[in-house]
Amino acid sequence: xxxxxxxxxxxxxxxxxxxxxxxxxxxxxxxxxxxxxxxxxxxxxxxxxxxxxxxxxxxxxxxxxxxxxxxxxxxxxxxxxxxxxxxxxxxxxxxxxxxxxxxxxxxxxxxxxxxxxxxxxxxxxxxxxxxxxxxxxxxxxxxxxxxxxxxxxxxxxxxxxxxxxxxxxxxxxxxxxxxxxxxxxxxxxxxxxxxxxxxxxxxxxxxxxxxxxxxxxxxxxxxxxxxxxxxxxxxxxxxxxxxxxxxxxxxxxxxxxxxxxxxxxxxxxxxxxxxxxxxxxxxxxxxxxxxxxxxxxxxx
Numbered sequence: 001x002x003x004x005x006x007x008x009x010x011x012x013x014x015x016x017x018x019x020x021x022x023x024x025x026x027x028x029x030x031x032x033x034x035x036x037x038x039x040x041x042x043x044x045x046x047x048x049x050x051x052x053x054x055x056x057x058x059x060x061x062x063x064x065x066x067x068x069x070x071x072x073x074x075x076x077x078x079x080x081x082x083x084x085x086x087x088x089x090x091x092x093x094x095x096x097x098x099x100x101x102x103x104x105x106x107x108x109x110x111x112x113x114x115x116x117x118x119x120x121x122x123x124x125x126x127x128x129x130x131x132x133x134x135x136x137x138x139x140x141x142x143x144x145x146x147x148x149x150x151x152x153x154x155x156x157x158x159x160x161x162x163x164x165x166x167x168x169x170x171x172x173x174x175x176x177x178x179x180x181x182x183x184x185x186x187x188x189x190x191x192x193x194x195x196x197x198x199x200x201x202x203x204x205x206x207x208x209x210x211x212x213x214x215x216x217x218x219x220x221x222x223x224x225x226x227x228x229x230x231x232x233x234x235x236x237x238x239x240x241x242x243x244x245x246x247x248x249x250x251x252x253x254x255x256x257x258x259x260x261x262x263x264x265x266x267x268x269x270x271x272x273x274x275x276x277x278x279x280x281x282x283x284x285x286x287x288x289x290x291x292x293x294x295x296x297x298x299x300x
Contacts, residue, residue, distance in 0.1 A: 001065025001090040003037050007081050007099055009057045013044050014075040016223050017053040019196055020046040021071035029113045033071035035088070035095075036111075037064045042088075045117060046071050051193050052117045053200075055223040068109040069095050077104050117226055124210025125164070125183035129220060132209075133201040135166040135177040136194060143191055144170035151232035155194045157209075158186045160238075167237055174240055185209055187216045188234050193227035200225055249278055263287040 014033065023031040025048060034045040042059045045052065067090045074097070078086065081099040089096045090108060097104045136155060144152035155168045164183045167176040189197070197218055201207060204220040211217070211229065218225045263274050263285050274287040 001035070001037050001061070001067055001088070002063040003042060003059045003061035003089075004085050004087050005042060005057065005059040007078060007083060007086045010042075010086055011075070011078045013042070013055050013057040014071070014078055016055045016200070017044050017046040018071045018075045019199065020048055020051050020053040022048040023072065025049075029068060029109055029115070031070055031072070032068040032109055032114065033074060034066065034068050034111060034114045036066040037061045039064050045114070047115060047117060049115060050190070050228050051196060052226040053196065053223070054117065054226075057222070065090055066111040067095050068111050068114050069106045074106065077106075118215055119212070124208050124217070125181055125185055126206055126208045127164070127179060127181045127183070129201045129204040129207045131179050131181075132166070132207055133198060135179055136198050136201075138177045139166055139168040139175035140194060140198070142168040142170055142173050142175035143194070145191075146170070151188065151230055151234060154188045154190050154230050154234075156188050156234050156237075159184050169235065169237060169240075174237055176237065176241070183209070185211055185216075187211045188230040188232070189216060189227065190230055193225065196225055196227075247278065249283055251283055259285050 021031050030048050036043040039061050041056045043056045045054045084100050086099040093108055095106045095108045157166050163178040164181050165178050200220050208219045216229055276285050
């Protein structure tokens with residue numbers, strides 16, 4: 001393999017996939033990025049067997065080929081190269097990277113050891129990336145981090161009344177956001193994949209989501225995320241959401257956030273309960289601590 005590629009484009013492509021590589025696994029190949037050149041495009045792939053990221057970038061190749069090299073190290077090297085075209089050449093089990101007067105040699109593993117990325121189905125729903133990104137950011141805070149309830153360490157997506165419901169819960173709180181898209185997608189996506197999806201959606205125009213029951217795939221331009229879905233029954237969140245409300249209140253969002261922050265100053269480890277009470281025209285928030293006088297703040 002020998003090719004010439006623009007350094008900035010290579011750096012961006014590596015940044016898009018390197019998060020899926022892991023150095024904690026017992027298989028060294030899972031810390032690698034697979035570089036595959038077909039003559040016009042350089043395809044980059046990283047996986048930890050649960051989450052896989054793939055992308056492609058244009059290049060000028062005199063010799064197609066494939067190589068596996070450490071993902072984190074290659075990413076760090078490319079970021080520090082001079083801002084000029086980089087030449088990548090594979091020879092004798094080593095990948096050389098040269099840009100101007102700077103050059104590095106990396107040991108390459110046999111590409112045959114790199115695991116195949118599983119299929120996740122074709123087609124799927126095309127939706128606005130900004131809408132999905134906003135929904136994921138709104139609900140991600142409600143995901144559980146309790147390993148004993150692994151099915152809640154995720155964001156759930158499912159059809160709901162002609163829209164796509166995006167939700168998360170840790171058993172104590174529930175966040176739900178709906179996207180106006182006609183989709184039959186039903187998937188429980190683990191936290192790591194959600195983090196990568198949020199990163200991938202930033203700046204993208206559209207995303208196509210598809211699933212086959214055990215895998216989900218998201219495609220943004222040249223970048224593809226594939227991940228295993230969580231196998232388990234997600235709680236029936238619709239039973240939790242009230243059908244109606246006896247009372248409603250409209251509160252200034254910024255003032256409410258400021259009041260919550262101040263109430264949290266005396267909350268031990270941020271978990272002490274607070275009471276939000278309503279009288280006509282004046283909601284109040286009162287944190288509860290056994291050994292601290294209770295402050296009260298009115299919100300208008």
